[in-house]
Amino acid sequence: MSVEAEMDTGATFRFTSPNTLKPFLVMILFGGDPHGDFTPIIRAVKIYAPKAVILLGDFSLEKPLEQELSVILDKTEIWFIPGNHDGDQDRWYDRLFKSRLSDRNLHGRVVEIDGKRVAGLGGVFRDKIWMPPTPPKFRSQKELLSNCHKKDRWRNGIPRKHHVSIFWKDYVALWGKRADILVTHEAPSSHRYGFRAIDELAQALRVKTILHGHHHQEYSRKICGGRIVVHGVGKAGVSDEQGKVLIAGKPDEQRQIRWYS
Incomplete structure (x- = not known):
């Protein structure tokens, strides 16, 4: 059953009544690219009381992440992967990677969250x-830096945007690990603009489920001969591990076509 709610801000959105969900379905919530709108994920935590939430990148932070989510810090665990836009501006970068929640970045590692092993791969291919x-043209940040002209460096390191680029070294480091869920910003081959490299990583990790952001579309589809199910999460939307849309994503005027084939 869907319910329509109005926030204090006056914004109205549709969400799934918790009375229609079994408790195990909402132990971990997945938040699509916020792009500055944290009202849906905050609302979802208050409604469903999950053990943890995982945000899928592109935050567009106007203040540090822990301040944006201050009202739910004592209600749930907060984890994230970065998106490509988190490297667009110095302030957006600092408010995420220098926030008090910076140690909750899942990129390039596997963490047990509510009994599930969750692997993360943030950023995008470039x-x-x-x-x-x-x-790959550059396998690691170190390799890129050694070929980076001084005028192109940022804070004496690689260009800022490449802090949210996917490097082979980070990708391949996950291959020897095991996980139940893979969260990515980029999409696997389930999406028209996805990558089989994500499929291959998921198979190496032996995951059963992938959840991704970036394309701002809600859909579910199986890949790898039906062994892995993929769920796309909408822009500022909220879904559970089974891909059930708990709070629908915001319309994206620039992405009206169905991009997954």
């Missing part, structure tokens, strides 16, 4: 670094 299926 031609300058690595665009599968072509071989």
Whole structure:
């Protein structure tokens, strides 16, 4: 059953009544790219009382992450992966990567969350670094830095945007691990603009489920011969592990077509 609610801000959105869900379905919630709107994930935590939430990147933070989510810090665990836009501005970068929640970044590691092993791969593939299926041009940040002209460096390191680029070194480091769920910003092959490299990583990790953001679309589809189910999460939307949309994502005027094939 869907219920329509109005927030103090006057915003109205549709969510699934918790009375229609079994308790185990909402132990971990997954938040789509907020792009500055944290009202839905805050509302979802208050309604469903999950053990943890995982945000899928592109925050557009106007203040540090722990301040944006201050009203739910004592109600649930907060985890995240970065998106490509988190490297667009110095302030957005600092408010995420220098926040008091920076240690909750799942990128490049596997963490047990509410009894589930969750692997994270944040950021995006870029031609300058690595665009599968072509071989990587730079396998690591260190390799890029050694080829980076001083005028192109940011804070004496690699360009800011490449802090949210996917490097082969981070990707391949996950291959020897095991997980139940893989969260990514990029999409696997279930989406028209997804990557089989994500499929291959998921198979190496032996996950059963992938949840991703980036494309702002809610859908579910099986890949790898039906062994892995993929759920896309909408822009500022909230879904559970089974892909059930608990709070629908916001319309995206620039992405009206169905991008997954």
